Amino acid sequence: MASANLAAEARTETGKGVARKLRAAGKTPGVVYGHGRAPLALSLNTRDFERMLDKIAVSSTVIELAVGSTMSRTLIREIQRHPYKKEILHVDFQELVAGEKVTVDVPLVFVGVPEGVRVGGGILDQVMHEITVHVDPSSIPNHVDVDVSGLTIGHGLHVSDLKVPEGVEILDEADATVCMVSAPRASETPVAGVAVVEAAAEPELIRKTKEEGGEEEA
Numbered sequence: 001m002a003s004a005n006l007a008a009e010a011r012t013e014t015g016k017g018v019a020r021k022l023r024a025a026g027k028t029p030g031v032v033y034g035h036g037r038a039p040l041a042l043s044l045n046t047r048d049f050e051r052m053l054d055k056i057a058v059s060s061t062v063i064e065l066a067v068g069s070t071m072s073r074t075l076i077r078e079i080q081r082h083p084y085k086k087e088i089l090h091v092d093f094q095e096l097v098a099g100e101k102v103t104v105d106v107p108l109v110f111v112g113v114p115e116g117v118r119v120g121g122g123i124l125d126q127v128m129h130e131i132t133v134h135v136d137p138s139s140i141p142n143h144v145d146v147d148v149s150g151l152t153i154g155h156g157l158h159v160s161d162l163k164v165p166e167g168v169e170i171l172d173e174a175d176a177t178v179c180m181v182s183a184p185r186a187s188e189t190p191v192a193g194v195a196v197v198e199a200a201a202e203p204e205l206i207r208k209t210k211e212e213g214g215e216e217e218a
Contacts, residue, residue: 034095112149
């Protein structure tokens, strides 16, 4: 299970005007909610939050969220971003409860070089990059390895072929394609007909020259 630490401050004022003021002051508005607790409005240091995002897999990392003297284990459930500016507008955290399973997206890591790529020059098409799992928060995997070394051209792996730790339930369709090794793309080759036409044109030119020469001699 991957985890990261983040500090936040509780706030009592809410609304769009308050959110704008927070963002102008270098802070990001947020909220933490969870089973059996009232939602709590937060403000985060925007720079610290962005630095953390650069280092983690957002959907599957447990955030140890410190609000004053209280520490909560949470997951980031939603990050709202500005439609065209590089700006985070709001973030939602879900507090985790021991023994209560959660649904998270876990990244896939492709391991090895497929035989069809190494020997046959094929191309590995990665159809899925993450899977959705139902799991206890303490058992969330950092990622799931996908061994592709044995794949030949025309063959692939499906969700049912994935190996996950005990207690992890995959929610994606079992027959969904994870990856596939495709045949190499055909390279462009010269059109044979062009060479034939050019070769056929030469004798006509030569023959015409001879005929012209013969008329002059006559």
